Amino acid sequence: MKKLLLTALLVLPLAFFAQAQKTNKAISSPAAARDQILEGKKVYSKFCASCHQLDGGGVPNLNPPLSKTTYVLGDKSRLIKIILNGSNESLEIDGETYSNPMPQLDILKDQEIADVLTYIRNSFGNKATAVTSPEVKAQRSKKK
Template identity: 55%
Template sequence: MKLIAAGFALLLGMGFFSPDNQTSFIPSGTAAADSGKQLYTTYCLSCHQASGKGVPSLNPPLAGSSWVTGDKQRLIRVVLNGLEGEDIDGETYNNVMPGHDFLTDQQLSEVLTYIRSSFGNKADAVTAAEVKAVRSAGK
Protein backbone atom coordinates (compact mmCIF):
# COMPACT_ATOMS: atom_id res chain seq x y z
CA MET A 1 0.00 0.00 0.00
CA LYS A 2 2.82 2.36 0.88
CA LEU A 3 4.42 1.59 -2.42
CA ILE A 4 1.24 2.30 -4.35
CA ALA A 5 0.74 5.58 -2.48
CA ALA A 6 4.31 6.56 -3.20
CA GLY A 7 3.87 5.72 -6.86
CA PHE A 8 0.66 7.75 -6.99
CA ALA A 9 2.40 10.71 -5.35
CA LEU A 10 5.19 10.39 -7.88
CA LEU A 11 2.70 10.46 -10.72
CA LEU A 12 1.00 13.48 -9.19
CA GLY A 13 4.38 15.14 -8.83
CA MET A 14 5.04 14.53 -12.50
CA GLY A 15 1.75 16.18 -13.34
CA PHE A 16 0.47 13.01 -14.95
CA PHE A 17 -2.79 13.22 -13.06
CA SER A 18 -4.35 16.63 -12.79
CA PRO A 19 -7.30 16.81 -10.35
CA ASP A 20 -9.65 17.00 -13.34
CA ASN A 21 -8.18 13.95 -14.99
CA GLN A 22 -8.52 11.21 -12.44
CA THR A 23 -10.13 8.52 -14.55
CA SER A 24 -8.62 7.40 -17.82
CA PHE A 25 -6.65 10.33 -19.06
CA ILE A 26 -5.89 9.96 -22.74
CA PRO A 27 -2.90 12.03 -23.84
CA SER A 28 -3.28 13.76 -27.19
CA GLY A 29 -1.52 12.01 -30.03
CA THR A 30 -2.91 8.61 -29.11
CA ALA A 31 -5.18 6.74 -31.49
CA ALA A 32 -8.25 7.36 -29.30
CA ALA A 33 -7.67 11.12 -29.16
CA ASP A 34 -7.16 11.30 -32.93
CA SER A 35 -10.30 9.28 -33.44
CA GLY A 36 -12.18 11.62 -31.09
CA LYS A 37 -11.13 14.61 -33.15
CA GLN A 38 -12.04 12.85 -36.39
CA LEU A 39 -15.48 11.96 -35.02
CA TYR A 40 -15.93 15.57 -33.91
CA THR A 41 -15.07 16.82 -37.41
CA THR A 42 -17.52 14.42 -39.04
CA TYR A 43 -20.53 14.74 -36.75
CA CYS A 44 -20.23 17.87 -34.61
CA LEU A 45 -18.12 20.55 -36.26
CA SER A 46 -20.70 21.89 -38.70
CA CYS A 47 -22.91 23.12 -35.84
CA HIS A 48 -20.48 23.58 -32.93
CA GLN A 49 -17.70 24.93 -35.20
CA ALA A 50 -13.99 24.11 -35.32
CA SER A 51 -13.40 26.40 -32.33
CA GLY A 52 -16.09 24.67 -30.22
CA LYS A 53 -17.64 28.10 -29.76
CA GLY A 54 -20.94 27.18 -31.45
CA VAL A 55 -23.17 29.66 -33.26
CA PRO A 56 -24.78 32.43 -31.20
CA SER A 57 -28.54 31.90 -30.72
CA LEU A 58 -28.49 28.68 -32.82
CA ASN A 59 -26.02 26.07 -31.55
CA PRO A 60 -24.52 26.27 -28.05
CA PRO A 61 -20.79 26.44 -27.43
CA LEU A 62 -18.95 23.39 -26.10
CA ALA A 63 -16.03 25.52 -24.95
CA GLY A 64 -16.54 26.37 -21.29
CA SER A 65 -19.98 24.76 -21.19
CA SER A 66 -21.12 23.21 -17.91
CA TRP A 67 -23.14 20.72 -19.99
CA VAL A 68 -19.88 19.41 -21.46
CA THR A 69 -17.52 19.53 -18.48
CA GLY A 70 -20.14 18.70 -15.84
CA ASP A 71 -22.34 15.64 -15.21
CA LYS A 72 -21.17 12.91 -17.59
CA GLN A 73 -24.46 11.01 -17.57
CA ARG A 74 -26.38 14.10 -18.68
CA LEU A 75 -23.81 14.73 -21.42
CA ILE A 76 -24.00 11.13 -22.64
CA ARG A 77 -27.82 11.32 -22.72
CA VAL A 78 -27.72 14.54 -24.80
CA VAL A 79 -25.43 13.05 -27.42
CA LEU A 80 -27.32 9.73 -27.54
CA ASN A 81 -30.86 11.11 -27.60
CA GLY A 82 -30.49 14.72 -28.75
CA LEU A 83 -31.86 17.84 -27.08
CA GLU A 84 -34.45 20.47 -27.95
CA GLY A 85 -35.91 23.57 -26.33
CA GLU A 86 -33.53 23.62 -23.39
CA ASP A 87 -31.70 26.78 -22.28
CA ILE A 88 -27.97 26.19 -21.95
CA ASP A 89 -26.12 28.16 -19.27
CA GLY A 90 -28.87 30.80 -19.36
CA GLU A 91 -28.90 31.27 -23.14
CA THR A 92 -31.50 30.23 -25.72
CA TYR A 93 -30.48 28.22 -28.79
CA ASN A 94 -32.93 27.68 -31.63
CA ASN A 95 -31.55 24.64 -33.44
CA VAL A 96 -32.27 21.09 -32.40
CA MET A 97 -29.42 18.81 -31.27
CA PRO A 98 -29.90 15.55 -33.19
CA GLY A 99 -29.36 12.21 -31.44
CA HIS A 100 -26.27 10.15 -32.24
CA ASP A 101 -27.32 6.72 -30.97
CA PHE A 102 -25.94 5.21 -34.21
CA LEU A 103 -22.40 5.72 -32.87
CA THR A 104 -20.87 2.88 -30.84
CA ASP A 105 -20.10 3.14 -27.13
CA GLN A 106 -16.42 3.34 -28.00
CA GLN A 107 -16.94 6.12 -30.58
CA LEU A 108 -19.10 8.14 -28.20
CA SER A 109 -16.55 7.76 -25.42
CA GLU A 110 -13.82 9.03 -27.76
CA VAL A 111 -15.70 12.04 -29.05
CA LEU A 112 -16.95 12.98 -25.56
CA THR A 113 -13.46 12.65 -24.14
CA TYR A 114 -12.27 14.87 -26.99
CA ILE A 115 -14.78 17.68 -26.32
CA ARG A 116 -14.20 17.48 -22.54
CA SER A 117 -10.46 18.04 -23.04
CA SER A 118 -10.49 20.47 -26.00
CA PHE A 119 -11.35 24.14 -26.60
CA GLY A 120 -9.87 25.01 -23.21
CA ASN A 121 -11.99 22.38 -21.40
CA LYS A 122 -10.15 20.27 -18.83
CA ALA A 123 -12.55 17.57 -17.69
CA ASP A 124 -11.81 13.86 -17.33
CA ALA A 125 -12.42 11.21 -19.93
CA VAL A 126 -15.63 9.30 -20.66
CA THR A 127 -15.27 5.53 -20.94
CA ALA A 128 -17.15 3.19 -23.24
CA ALA A 129 -18.51 1.46 -20.12
CA GLU A 130 -20.01 4.75 -18.91
CA VAL A 131 -21.71 5.26 -22.29
CA LYS A 132 -22.96 1.68 -22.27
CA ALA A 133 -24.47 2.10 -18.80
CA VAL A 134 -26.42 5.22 -19.83
CA ARG A 135 -27.49 3.67 -23.13
CA SER A 136 -28.85 0.52 -21.49
CA ALA A 137 -30.57 2.50 -18.73
CA GLY A 138 -32.37 4.52 -21.40
CA LYS A 139 -33.88 1.46 -23.05
Protein backbone atom coordinates in the same frame (compact mmCIF):
# COMPACT_ATOMS: atom_id res chain seq x y z
CA MET B 1 2.48 25.74 -37.00
CA LYS B 2 3.42 22.06 -37.38
CA LYS B 3 5.78 22.35 -34.42
CA LEU B 4 3.02 23.88 -32.28
CA LEU B 5 0.59 21.13 -33.29
CA LEU B 6 3.16 18.43 -32.59
CA THR B 7 3.89 19.94 -29.18
CA ALA B 8 0.17 20.06 -28.37
CA LEU B 9 -0.28 16.44 -29.44
CA LEU B 10 2.56 15.39 -27.14
CA VAL B 11 1.78 17.60 -24.12
CA LEU B 12 -2.04 17.39 -24.04
CA PRO B 13 -2.18 13.62 -23.53
CA LEU B 14 0.35 13.82 -20.70
CA ALA B 15 -1.67 16.52 -18.94
CA PHE B 16 -4.85 14.57 -19.60
CA PHE B 17 -3.28 11.39 -18.20
CA ALA B 18 -2.09 13.20 -15.06
CA GLN B 19 -5.57 14.65 -14.49
CA ALA B 20 -7.19 11.25 -15.01
CA GLN B 21 -4.83 9.69 -12.47
CA LYS B 22 -5.79 12.31 -9.86
CA THR B 23 -9.50 11.61 -10.27
CA ASN B 24 -9.24 7.80 -10.21
CA LYS B 25 -10.44 7.68 -13.82
CA ALA B 26 -7.21 6.13 -14.91
CA ILE B 27 -6.47 5.87 -18.57
CA SER B 28 -4.15 2.98 -19.30
CA SER B 29 -1.38 5.26 -20.58
CA PRO B 30 -0.62 8.71 -22.00
CA ALA B 31 -0.64 7.09 -25.45
CA ALA B 32 -4.15 5.74 -24.84
CA ALA B 33 -5.31 9.22 -23.81
CA ARG B 34 -3.75 10.72 -26.93
CA ASP B 35 -5.35 8.06 -29.11
CA GLN B 36 -8.79 8.63 -27.56
CA ILE B 37 -8.53 12.38 -28.13
CA LEU B 38 -7.32 11.91 -31.71
CA GLU B 39 -10.12 9.45 -32.49
CA GLY B 40 -12.60 11.81 -30.85
CA LYS B 41 -11.43 14.66 -33.07
CA LYS B 42 -12.23 12.54 -36.14
CA VAL B 43 -15.75 11.84 -34.87
CA TYR B 44 -16.20 15.52 -33.99
CA SER B 45 -15.12 16.64 -37.46
CA LYS B 46 -17.56 14.26 -39.10
CA PHE B 47 -20.64 14.62 -36.88
CA CYS B 48 -20.36 17.73 -34.70
CA ALA B 49 -18.33 20.50 -36.33
CA SER B 50 -20.98 21.54 -38.85
CA CYS B 51 -23.21 22.76 -36.00
CA HIS B 52 -20.80 23.45 -33.14
CA GLN B 53 -18.06 24.76 -35.47
CA LEU B 54 -14.46 23.55 -35.78
CA ASP B 55 -13.42 25.81 -32.90
CA GLY B 56 -16.29 24.63 -30.65
CA GLY B 57 -17.74 28.16 -30.64
CA GLY B 58 -21.27 27.14 -31.64
CA VAL B 59 -23.76 29.49 -33.27
CA PRO B 60 -25.50 32.13 -31.11
CA ASN B 61 -29.11 31.23 -30.24
CA LEU B 62 -28.91 28.02 -32.29
CA ASN B 63 -26.07 25.66 -31.35
CA PRO B 64 -24.33 25.99 -28.00
CA PRO B 65 -20.61 26.56 -27.68
CA LEU B 66 -18.57 23.71 -26.28
CA SER B 67 -15.92 25.89 -24.69
CA LYS B 68 -15.80 26.12 -20.91
CA THR B 69 -19.52 25.68 -20.33
CA THR B 70 -20.96 23.98 -17.27
CA TYR B 71 -22.82 21.70 -19.65
CA VAL B 72 -19.60 20.30 -21.13
CA LEU B 73 -17.50 20.34 -17.96
CA GLY B 74 -20.26 19.01 -15.71
CA ASP B 75 -22.24 15.78 -15.58
CA LYS B 76 -20.91 13.28 -18.14
CA SER B 77 -24.13 11.26 -18.17
CA ARG B 78 -26.06 14.34 -19.33
CA LEU B 79 -23.69 14.69 -22.31
CA ILE B 80 -23.94 11.00 -23.14
CA LYS B 81 -27.76 11.17 -23.04
CA ILE B 82 -27.87 14.11 -25.42
CA ILE B 83 -25.66 12.26 -27.92
CA LEU B 84 -27.79 9.12 -27.66
CA ASN B 85 -31.23 10.78 -27.57
CA GLY B 86 -30.71 14.10 -29.30
CA SER B 87 -32.70 17.12 -28.18
CA ASN B 88 -35.76 18.91 -29.54
CA GLU B 89 -36.01 21.38 -26.67
CA SER B 90 -34.42 24.76 -26.18
CA LEU B 91 -31.48 24.51 -23.82
CA GLU B 92 -30.30 27.18 -21.45
CA ILE B 93 -26.57 26.94 -20.96
CA ASP B 94 -24.76 29.46 -18.80
CA GLY B 95 -27.56 32.01 -19.20
CA GLU B 96 -27.94 31.72 -22.99
CA THR B 97 -30.73 29.87 -24.79
CA TYR B 98 -30.08 27.61 -27.80
CA SER B 99 -32.98 26.34 -29.85
CA ASN B 100 -31.67 24.30 -32.78
CA PRO B 101 -32.66 20.62 -32.45
CA MET B 102 -29.82 18.14 -32.13
CA PRO B 103 -30.31 14.79 -33.83
CA GLN B 104 -29.71 11.62 -31.88
CA LEU B 105 -26.41 10.03 -32.75
CA ASP B 106 -27.09 6.59 -31.33
CA ILE B 107 -25.63 5.14 -34.53
CA LEU B 108 -22.21 5.86 -33.03
CA LYS B 109 -20.51 3.02 -31.18
CA ASP B 110 -19.97 3.35 -27.43
CA GLN B 111 -16.25 3.94 -27.93
CA GLU B 112 -16.87 6.62 -30.57
CA ILE B 113 -19.16 8.50 -28.18
CA ALA B 114 -16.62 8.16 -25.37
CA ASP B 115 -13.88 9.41 -27.69
CA VAL B 116 -15.77 12.42 -29.01
CA LEU B 117 -16.94 13.50 -25.57
CA THR B 118 -13.41 13.08 -24.18
CA TYR B 119 -12.14 15.18 -27.09
CA ILE B 120 -14.75 17.90 -26.41
CA ARG B 121 -14.09 17.85 -22.66
CA ASN B 122 -10.36 18.34 -23.35
CA SER B 123 -10.42 20.80 -26.26
CA PHE B 124 -11.55 24.39 -26.81
CA GLY B 125 -9.97 25.45 -23.51
CA ASN B 126 -11.67 22.66 -21.56
CA LYS B 127 -9.97 20.30 -19.12
CA ALA B 128 -12.11 17.51 -17.70
CA THR B 129 -12.03 13.77 -17.04
CA ALA B 130 -12.41 11.24 -19.80
CA VAL B 131 -15.66 9.59 -20.79
CA THR B 132 -15.36 5.82 -20.96
CA SER B 133 -17.03 3.26 -23.15
CA PRO B 134 -18.60 1.52 -20.10
CA GLU B 135 -20.18 4.84 -19.06
CA VAL B 136 -21.72 5.17 -22.52
CA LYS B 137 -22.85 1.54 -22.47
CA ALA B 138 -24.59 2.08 -19.13
CA GLN B 139 -26.50 5.09 -20.45
CA ARG B 140 -27.38 3.29 -23.67
CA SER B 141 -28.83 0.37 -21.69
CA LYS B 142 -31.07 2.81 -19.76
CA LYS B 143 -32.39 4.16 -23.07
CA LYS B 144 -33.95 0.83 -24.09
